[in-house]
Amino acid sequence: MAICTVYTSHSLNSTCSIPTPTKTYLGFNQKQVIFFTTSKKSNRRSSIYSSEISCSAEAKTVVIGLAADSGCGKSTFMRRLTSVFGGAAEPPKGGNPDSNTLISDTTTVICLDDYHSLDRTGRKVNGVTALDPKANDFDLMYEQVKAIKDGTPVQKPIYNHVSGLLDPPELINPPKILVIEGLHPMYDARVRDLLDFSIYLDISNEVKFAWKIQRDMAERGHSLESIKASIEARKPDFDAYIDPQKQYADAVIEVLPTQLIPDDNEGKVLRVRLIMKEGVKYFNPVYLFDEGSTIDWIPCGRKLTCSYPGIKFSYGPDSYYGNEVSVLEMDGQFDRLDELIYVESHLSNISTKFYGEVTQQMLKHADFPGSSNGTGLFQTIVGLKIRDLFEQLIADKAAAPLQATKA
Numbered sequence: 001m002a003i004c005t006v007y008t009s010h011s012l013n014s015t016c017s018i019p020t021p022t023k024t025y026l027g028f029n030q031k032q033v034i035f036f037t038t039s040k041k042s043n044r045r046s047s048i049y050s051s052e053i054s055c056s057a058e059a060k061t062v063v064i065g066l067a068a069d070s071g072c073g074k075s076t077f078m079r080r081l082t083s084v085f086g087g088a089a090e091p092p093k094g095g096n097p098d099s100n101t102l103i104s105d106t107t108t109v110i111c112l113d114d115y116h117s118l119d120r121t122g123r124k125v126n127g128v129t130a131l132d133p134k135a136n137d138f139d140l141m142y143e144q145v146k147a148i149k150d151g152t153p154v155q156k157p158i159y160n161h162v163s164g165l166l167d168p169p170e171l172i173n174p175p176k177i178l179v180i181e182g183l184h185p186m187y188d189a190r191v192r193d194l195l196d197f198s199i200y201l202d203i204s205n206e207v208k209f210a211w212k213i214q215r216d217m218a219e220r221g222h223s224l225e226s227i228k229a230s231i232e233a234r235k236p237d238f239d240a241y242i243d244p245q246k247q248y249a250d251a252v253i254e255v256l257p258t259q260l261i262p263d264d265n266e267g268k269v270l271r272v273r274l275i276m277k278e279g280v281k282y283f284n285p286v287y288l289f290d291e292g293s294t295i296d297w298i299p300c301g302r303k304l305t306c307s308y309p310g311i312k313f314s315y316g317p318d319s320y321y322g323n324e325v326s327v328l329e330m331d332g333q334f335d336r337l338d339e340l341i342y343v344e345s346h347l348s349n350i351s352t353k354f355y356g357e358v359t360q361q362m363l364k365h366a367d368f369p370g371s372s373n374g375t376g377l378f379q380t381i382v383g384l385k386i387r388d389l390f391e392q393l394i395a396d397k398a399a400a401p402l403q404a405t406k407a
């Protein structure tokens, strides 16, 4: 995609009187724009105006990083994000059926598992987990993300989760938005610096355990003991290499057990916190009622149906790893998703294009995990914020050559 700016400062050619035009045509090449008109009388086409055109290099791909441990909702988040841009996300056509890549009109999502340098056997032999940087090729990750950001296609490796092997590479063309999701998008400083926006899904141990059991026991037939053992085995590397990345994230979605039910250990009702860094270019944190204030809000009553234990929102400024942040919190779950519009109308800076867009998105994907609580709500809002950030970035880049000539 080239961004072209037309300089219209030329005055019209004085020898050329403009006949009453019936049609105006616009022709252009890389250097010039020509306006044509046709005269009503003669129907002859004549060039009446020519102007300079400047085309900048290919518009750079916007790069978004999404970090989380395995089974923490990255795929669900990606489905919500791509839906905000419209169109379905699908694996590359005619490619490896076990590809981890998802392509839609606007976005390409690549999974950083594809940069494992050791396959399943290699990790076993060397006694390392996939979370250990030694099992991943950060040089290649950096080179390829940079190349895509600069508009160059790459042959990206594929880690096959079915066989546990490294498969032949697949072609990745530069999209408008590249999302790199996985264990380490913010681990390597070089890769981190390429990110235009970053998100960390911070799922507390209790909740992670409940979700793992739900998926791996119910859907994949694993035993409770094997799930416990796998979480325990990953924990030291998770703490050392994955968790610290949240300090770099522009937005963190933290998922905790509810505080509305004393000593709850079911993990079904969740307290979800959206932690938004202040001062990030193109990203204005969402607020409730009054920006910068500290607010607790129980919306249950006439406009929102709430069964036990109810719903509580909180909002306010805070500090997170030494950074100034705004935090929006939701504890509890919605009984009726269509009533979410009541909550939406009290939130500001949510980057919607029309009234009720958050509610519409949530209703559209009511079957996705987390749709009745803050995980779905905040993932949807972050998706809208990313769309907004992308549109601002593109608009700024398109304006840049014009600004340069004006200066």
Ligand SMILES: Nc1ncnc2c1ncn2[C@@H]1O[C@H](COP(=O)(O)OP(=O)(O)OP(=O)(O)O)[C@@H](O)[C@H]1O
Pocket: 068, 069, 070, 071, 072, 073, 074, 075, 076, 077, 211, 212, 214, 215, 369, 370, 371, 375, 376
């Ligand atoms: N918001 C949520 N609320 C309840 N359960 C959830 C939520 N998000 C995810 N889960 C549970 O976690 C499982 C994994 O979710 P998802 O596939 O989105 O995670 P992932 O991070 O992409 O996993 P992986 O990296 O292992 O592929 C889901 O099948 C579901 O059981």
Ligand SMILES: O=C(CO)[C@H](O)[C@H](O)COP(=O)(O)O
Pocket: 069, 070, 113, 120, 130, 131, 160, 161, 162, 164, 183
């Ligand atoms: O942490 C993970 C990220 O998804 C996986 O465990 C890692 O990619 C290894 O995959 P597999 O267990 O299929 O060999």
